[in-house]
Amino acid sequence: MLIIKNLHAEVEDKQILKGIDLTVRAGEVHAIMGPNGSGKSSLASVLAGRESFHVTEGEVLFHGKDLLDMDPEVRAREGLFLAFQYPIEIPGVSNVNFLKTALGEIRAYRNLPPMDAKDFLKMSREKQKLVEFDAQLVNRSLNEGFSGGEKKRNEIFQLAMLEPSLAILDETDSGLDIDALRIVAQGVNKLRSADNAFIIITHYQRLLEYIIPDFVHVLYNGRIVKSGTKELALELEEKGYDWLREESREQAATI
Amino acid sequence: MTSQQDIPLYEEVVNHWDQWAEFISRSETSDLRKTRRQAFEKFRESGFPSIRNEDWKYTNITRWLRESYAMQGLPEEPSGNTLSVAGMSVSRGMWKKGKIPDLDCYTLFLHNGVWMRELGDEDLPPGIEVLKVSQARKDPALSAWFERADEKDRYFTALNTALFSDGLFIRVKAGTVPDKPLHIIHDFTSGRNLMVQPRHVWVVGENAELSVIETVVSDSGDAGIWINSLTEINLNRDARLDHVLIQTASAGARVVNHTTVRQKKQSLYNSYTFTLPGADLVRNDLQARLEEDHTETHLYGLYLTAGSQLVDNHTLVDHQKPSCFSNELYKGVLLEQSTGVFNGKVYVHRDAQKTNAFQQNNNLVIGRKATIDSKPELEIFADDVKCSHGSTVGQFSEDALFYLRARGIGEATAKALLITAFAFDVTEKLKIGAVAAYINQLISHHIPVDHA
Numbered sequence: 001m002l003i004i005k006n007l008h009a010e011v012e013d014k015q016i017l018k019g020i021d022l023t024v025r026a027g028e029v030h031a032i033m034g035p036n037g038s039g040k041s042s043l044a045s046v047l048a049g050r051e052s053f054h055v056t057e058g059e060v061l062f063h064g065k066d067l068l069d070m071d072p073e074v075r076a077r078e079g080l081f082l083a084f085q086y087p088i089e090i091p092g093v094s095n096v097n098f099l100k101t102a103l104g105e106i107r108a109y110r111n112l113p114p115m116d117a118k119d120f121l122k123m124s125r126e127k128q129k130l131v132e133f134d135a136q137l138v139n140r141s142l143n144e145g146f147s148g149g150e151k152k153r154n155e156i157f158q159l160a161m162l163e164p165s166l167a168i169l170d171e172t173d174s175g176l177d178i179d180a181l182r183i184v185a186q187g188v189n190k191l192r193s194a195d196n197a198f199i200i201i202t203h204y205q206r207l208l209e210y211i212i213p214d215f216v217h218v219l220y221n222g223r224i225v226k227s228g229t230k231e232l233a234l235e236l237e238e239k240g241y242d243w244l245r246e247e248s249r250e251q252a253a254t255i
Numbered sequence: 256m257t258s259q260q261d262i263p264l265y266e267e268v269v270n271h272w273d274q275w276a277e278f279i280s281r282s283e284t285s286d287l288r289k290t291r292r293q294a295f296e297k298f299r300e301s302g303f304p305s306i307r308n309e310d311w312k313y314t315n316i317t318r319w320l321r322e323s324y325a326m327q328g329l330p331e332e333p334s335g336n337t338l339s340v341a342g343m344s345v346s347r348g349m350w351k352k353g354k355i356p357d358l359d360c361y362t363l364f365l366h367n368g369v370w371m372r373e374l375g376d377e378d379l380p381p382g383i384e385v386l387k388v389s390q391a392r393k394d395p396a397l398s399a400w401f402e403r404a405d406e407k408d409r410y411f412t413a414l415n416t417a418l419f420s421d422g423l424f425i426r427v428k429a430g431t432v433p434d435k436p437l438h439i440i441h442d443f444t445s446g447r448n449l450m451v452q453p454r455h456v457w458v459v460g461e462n463a464e465l466s467v468i469e470t471v472v473s474d475s476g477d478a479g480i481w482i483n484s485l486t487e488i489n490l491n492r493d494a495r496l497d498h499v500l501i502q503t504a505s506a507g508a509r510v511v512n513h514t515t516v517r518q519k520k521q522s523l524y525n526s527y528t529f530t531l532p533g534a535d536l537v538r539n540d541l542q543a544r545l546e547e548d549h550t551e552t553h554l555y556g557l558y559l560t561a562g563s564q565l566v567d568n569h570t571l572v573d574h575q576k577p578s579c580f581s582n583e584l585y586k587g588v589l590l591e592q593s594t595g596v597f598n599g600k601v602y603v604h605r606d607a608q609k610t611n612a613f614q615q616n617n618n619l620v621i622g623r624k625a626t627i628d629s630k631p632e633l634e635i636f637a638d639d640v641k642c643s644h645g646s647t648v649g650q651f652s653e654d655a656l657f658y659l660r661a662r663g664i665g666e667a668t669a670k671a672l673l674i675t676a677f678a679f680d681v682t683e684k685l686k687i688g689a690v691a692a693y694i695n696q697l698i699s700h701h702i703p704v705d706h707a
Contacts (some may be wrong), residue, residue, distance in 0.1 A: 047663050050657055072657060072661050073665050075661075076662055081661075081662075090658070090672075090676055091674070098664075101664055102662040152406070
């Protein structure tokens with residue numbers, strides 16, 4: 001589904017991704033962990049198409065198409081979804097209208113007929129229930145005055161509504177209490193299927209107790225330095241990230 | 256002062272004044288004739304404003320004054336009180352253009368400032384008196400309503416007082432609460448350069464209520480049409496007025512629109528001014544004179560400008576007496592190479608203790624060549640007051656734009672959503688659903704795909 005090859009990127013002339021290789025297949029959940037500043041969120045931004053990030057080398061194929069060549073909206077219509085670390089508040093745009101517009105444009109891109117109001121409402125109700133999202137929030141302005149937890153849950157609600165094939169969760173767990181974390185994780189688990197895939201970016205192992213990943217990758221200094229299965233996450237939890245620095249120093253020494 | 260000799264319209268007015276005054280003020284009271292003469296003298300002195308006049312510093316109108324204009328309502332161009340069959344069908348078209356879908360209202364249709372009763376609703380609600388100004392100004396019992404002149408009158412206001420001939424006189428009897436709003440459609444149509452100077456006087460009686468929606472439409476083909484409109488609104492004790500103005504005149508229209516609102520004790524005035532792309536020039540002067548205590552005033556405005564349009568909103572909230580409340584919110588969206596001007600003055604007199612006066616002007620500058628000059632002015636001479644003002648100028652939030660696009664919403668749609676959202680603070684204040692829906696539809700319609 002997603003093939004990242006030797007991806008290099010910079011922001012404001014600073015190199016932040018220094019050769020990422022990653023392959024994600026349908027039905028898989030990948031966790032990307034790493035210390036602050038390692039490039040985790042930058043990877044998410046590059047994949048979603050944030051304009052301030054410039055790819056300097058490498059390629060990304062999404063369903064066999066060149067992802068880097070697409071505008072952000074085209075990436076979304078092709079089935080990519082980024083759950084934002086800091087969802088934006090947009091007063092004056094209602095959550096419902098926003099989703100209706102997004103869904104409409106995505107469907108039009110895929111040559112699907114527009115969804116009628118009744119079906120949209122029905123779908124919206126089902127998904128609200130699925131991810132335990134408060135019906136009252138749906139009619140409010142987009143994220144305006146939402147608590148941190150409500151914003152994150154709104155991201156998961158949007159994820160449920162737009163049904164992407166690949167969802168990237170950028171530190172969705174940060175700033176959540178245990179209850180909110182559980183609700184978010186349950187939402188993701190309900191949405192998991194053999195046809196979609198998830199990349200979960202997180203600093204802590206905590207979220208991975210609820211969403212069991214198939215693969216865990218450790219990102220450090222713009223590169224994936226270690227990949228493994230869910231046990232790697234536990235190892236990181238125990239050992240912290242300091243060993244990475246030592247290992248990379250050793251590596252530097254041998255070179 | 257600009258050399259007024261270069262302005263054909265100035266020459267025309269000065270040279271023909273005696274003859275025109277004789278024609279226009281026939282059967283008017285001597286007091287009104289005197290008012291007109293004084294106004295003419297003031298106009299002769301001031302001429303048309305130039306950028307050297309503080310109030311017109313950012314609004315250069317010389318390019319539209321180089322052309323000559325016939326003067327409507329005068330011997331050469333008398334205002335037709337009846338329309339020809341062809342004129343009637345043109346007006347019906349304009350009527351449709353100005354109509355607001357699903358609005359349950361009484362409609363009054365004016366063609367070049369003249370009320371065409373046969374084109375609107377014949378029956379008006381009880382307690383509301385509507386007369387043509389051409390009739391009211393000759394009625395000695397009503398004449399005084401047209402004799403009010405401000406010391407500071409000059410330029411366009413003086414010119415209007417000197418030469419106005421028609422408009423709407425509306426009087427709401429004390430205690431009247433009409434069942435539906437009035438919708439006034441102002442149609443300005445001309446095949447050649449023309450100046451029209453409507454004069455309107457509205458009086459809302461004690462404890463009466465009125466809701467008015469005004470729509471301005473125009474069609475002057477390749478010609479220019481100057482609309483120098485002056486409206487005097489009088490709110491008596493405990494009167495309430497909701498006043499929506501929708502300016503949708505087309506290219507060729509040069510609109511100077513002056514409104515003075517005089518508020519008596521505990522009266523309430525809500526103003527909603529929407530200016531949309533089309534007219535070459537729109538200059539609104541809105542002045543709320545709070546002449547007695549405990550009044551409430553809300554001024555909301557939204558200007559969406561495009562092309563090489565120039566839209567200028569000058570407002571004055573004049574707190575003369577204690578314990579009055581005023582709140583102002585004007586928002587601007589500037590597309591293409593359009594220019595916006597906002598000047599909001601709040602004047603708090605020494606007597607006006609316990610004044611609450613708030614003002615805010617926010618602008619979204621989208622066109623790379625678009626500009627806005629925003630100037631809040633507070634002059635406070637009382638010491639126990641709460642006043643605030645703020646002005647912002649910004650562009651699209653890149654973060655918000657990216658958030659919408661990351662959900663599959665195309666750039667153009669995303670920008671349209673953000674513009675509508677920006678306007679929402681003003682549009683949400685509208686109380687009539689059909690009017691709000693209409694405004695939102697106008698906004699969407701005018702947001703082009705290419706915003707630069």
